[in-house]
Amino acid sequence: SYELTQPPSVSVSPGQTARITCSGDALPKQYAYWYQQKPGQAPVLVIYKDSERPSGIPERFSGSSSGTTVTLTISGVQAEDEADYYCQSADSSGTVVFGGGTKLTVL
Amino acid sequence: QVQLVQSGAEVKKPGASVKVSCKASGYTFTSYGISWVRQAPGQGLEWMGWISAYNGNTNYAQKLQGRVTMTTDTSTSTAYMELRSLRSDDTAVYYCAREAVYGVYYFDYWGQGTLVTVSS
DSSP states (O other), X not given: OOOOBOOSEEEEOTTSOEEEEEEOTTTTTSOOEEEEEOTTSOXXXXXXXXXXXXXTXXXXXXXXXXXXXXXXXXXXOOGGGOEXXXXXXXXXXXXXXXXXXXXEEEO | OOEEEEOOOEEEOTTOOEEEEXXXXXXXXXXXXXXXXXXXXXXXXXXXXXXXXXTOOEEEOGGGTTTEEEEEETTTTEEEEEEOSOOGGGOEEEEEEEEEETTEEEEEEEOOOEEEEEOO
């Protein structure tokens, strides 16, 4: 079955840039999406179609794609960005897959 | 504004069934599909399946085929997810999520989550 692989954790200091990667064999053919989830809350969509940002999401969130890897970049990280981040895609049969999640720690 | 409001927490015994509801408001219910996603304690997100609110078509995760049924009631703009033969590893928060574009599986609005605890 199709899998998406994320690093379990990423740590950055406030004001620095955080990069969270997500790898999967189908990513060259399928879009990726990113969600932010804070403790006790439902996920929030922060990036769609690899690099598009929904309205209301701060400009410091951006996404990119290269081959089998997509990357969520948070520029000028703030304390409020500390959360779990999940990538998501779908295979050709419409099965949705989530990555295992990355815990972003703001030092 | 778009809202998805889910039913309350449930405690079930192993082998029982649970049915969680998700009432939608603020948009045309039949113009979008609804997916169900669950999250076991301390774990990641797991997609359970999708239902079209337009025609009732479904697409279930292979892992749950035969145990899960998703339905909608268009008269009340409510989606339902029923899971049968519950096991302890079904203990999780269950979310409904609206797809942002019909037939494209990513999610712009989520319910608040429903905790289902399976315990003897």
